[in-house]
Amino acid sequence: MTSEAPAARPEVEIVVLVSGSGTLLQALIDAAREPAYGVRIAAVGADRPCRGLERAEQAGITTFVCRPADYATRAEWDAALAERIRGAGPRFVVSAGFMRLLGDRVLSENLVINTHPALLPSFPGTHGVRDALVHGVKVTGTTCHVVDAGLDSGPIIEQRVVPVQDGDTEESLHERIKVQERAMLVDVVRRLAQEGLVVEGRRVRFGTS
Structure with a gap:
């Protein structure tokens, strides 16, 4: 058998x-x-x-x-x-x-998800990398969030941290952020497809209930 x-x-x-x-x-x-x-x-x-x-x-x-x-x-x-x-x-x-x-x-x-090259809610908008660098932060990163009607304002699904290095330019910092952003998005899409997503106000977790 x-x-x-x-x-x-x-x-x-x-x-x-x-x-x-x-x-x-x-x-x-x-x-x-x-x-x-x-x-x-x-x-x-x-x-x-x-x-x-x-x-x-x-x-x-x-x-x-x-x-x-x-x-x-x-x-x-x-x-x-x-x-x-x-x-x-x-x-x-x-x-x-x-x-x-x-x-x-x-x-x-x-359900729409988006990635942003900063640690939201800090530095939303089209110049998140530049704004973080000008502000002098020691770490920045990337965020995956649920899209709502605002500008990068939806509930946060996942974040990954990228240290800011001495001598970083906007371009060099953005390139390191992109590496984490791509990996994060691939992981989030996989988990969302397999597990679903529950949004309760500002709280987000994978699952169906």
Whole structure:
């Protein structure tokens, strides 16, 4: 009598949003090539043509562009983006260097996570690395958080610390942060796909209850 191998766990499908070079996306593409990771990137969307879309296309992933300039209002753009995401049917959405604030329609229909190159709530916004360096902090790092309607203000999922070294420039510090940011995002996406996420106010934990 032979025992049957356990059925493989179905892959969790996600959508990734990008605006630039797509290095965070590439980390997820590389991780998703391993069957044990359990995640499939169903689509990659962008607000403009960018290198991130090229990375997705090279990996055989469906892509779409939803440009704000093509819509009369931000609400119309948000509704169109929500429709494109809905069409891919993701379990959740990853903002991976997506440089737009998401609107009510997208956020009400999806769990969206984002990474930021600073230890939130300190130094939100587009210049988190520079602001931390100017402030003279001894440690900074990277944060993965749930996206809400504010600017880098959603509940924190995970953080990783990066020491600031004497002589650091914005570029050298950012490069070390990016190493931790990519590894953190890959880990968070894996755990979120496997375990789910519970958000209770400002508190976040992996699990379903």
